Amino acid sequence: MTVQSAPESSLVLEPDLRRIHRSMVRSRVLDAFLADLGRRGLVGLVAPAHGYEAHLFGALAALRPTDWIFGDLRMGSSVLERGVATRSWLAQILGTASSAHAGHASAAELTAREAHV
DSSP, X not given: OOOOOOOGGGSOOHHHHHHHHHHHHHHHHHHHHHHHHHHTTSSSOOOOOTTTHHHHHHHHHHSOTTSOOOOOGGGTTHHHHTXXXXXXXXXXXXXXXXXXXXXXXXXXXXXXXXXXX
């Protein structure tokens, strides 16, 4: 049995791996922050992505910026990977009037048309 190596074009470069790792760590930190808000009753539905980060951010890394993603409860921080500002993301989570939904949507319904989310 011979083992073939992956073509050079399919390899993930070190800077990309570092960016993906930073995104995964940021996701964990934000999940802990949201869990704390949930325990205090400041946000309703909280579904952490703890343990799902690798497949989430690995899949996002394979997409083109023009590809649309349709998230679920555990994909909240994926909008940050797509370039949405943390302030805008938090406004949607908290359901404030300054959010994209003007406070009329669930925290699980994160959207950002400009980021194809």
